[in-house]
Amino acid sequence: MNCEMCGSKKAINKTNIEGAVLSLCSGCSSYGEVIERIKPKPKKKEKTFTQSPVKQETILLISKDYSKKIKNKREKLGLKQEEFAKKINEKESLIRKIESGTTEPNLDLARRIEKFLKIKIVKAHKEQTEYKSKTKAGPVTIGDLITIKKN
Ligand SMILES: [Zn+2]
CATH class of the missing domain: 3.30.160 (Double Stranded RNA Binding Domain)
Incomplete structure (x- = not known):
C-alpha cells in the first residue's frame, strides 16, 4: 500500500x-x-487457486479380465461352480455367466468374490473431469484457465 x-x-x-x-x-x-x-504483507495470491480446479474422481471398475481371474482361482481352489456359488450365496447360473464373461458382477458381489477367492478384480480408476491439463503441475491461475478454455 x-x-x-x-x-x-x-x-x-x-x-x-x-x-x-x-x-x-x-x-x-x-x-x-x-x-x-x-x-x-506476504505477496498476494488472490489470482492463484490454492486448490487445483481439476476434479479427480475415483471410480471403481471391475477388471476386464474378471472372468478369467475368477475361473482360474476357483479352479485352483478345486471348487466347482456350484460349490463356489454356495460359498458366496449366489446362484450357480450367475457364477457361470460371470465366468463366461457375459455378466459383470456388481461391485458388491465383486467385493465378496475378491474376499473369498483372495483375488483383485475391482480397481480404482482416477478420472479427471475438468480442465484436463497434463503439462501443468501445481496451482492453476485464472490466466491458465482462460488459455485452457480457448483450446
Ligand atoms: Zn508519504
Whole structure:
C-alpha cells in the first residue's frame, strides 16, 4: 500500500497525525508520531487457486479380465461352480455367466468374490473431469484457465 499522505511512496509506518492513524512513508511519518512499523504483507495470491480446479474422481471398475481371474482361482481352489456359488450365496447360473464373461458382477458381489477367492478384480480408476491439463503441475491461475478454455 502506498503512503496515505503523499500517495507515491510505500507506506512503512502507522503514524498518528493529530489523532488520525495513517499509513505513511518514511518521509511523511515524520509529521506525526509513529505508532508501529507496517509489516510487509506476504505477496498476494488472490489470482492463484490454492486448490487445483481439476476434479479427480475415483471410480471403481471391475477388471476386464474378471472372468478369467475368477475361473482360474476357483479352479485352483478345486471348487466347482456350484460349490463356489454356495460359498458366496449366489446362484450357480450367475457364477457361470460371470465366468463366461457375459455378466459383470456388481461391485458388491465383486467385493465378496475378491474376499473369498483372495483375488483383485475391482480397481480404482482416477478420472479427471475438468480442465484436463497434463503439462501443468501445481496451482492453476485464472490466466491458465482462460488459455485452457480457448483450446
Ligand atoms: Zn508519504
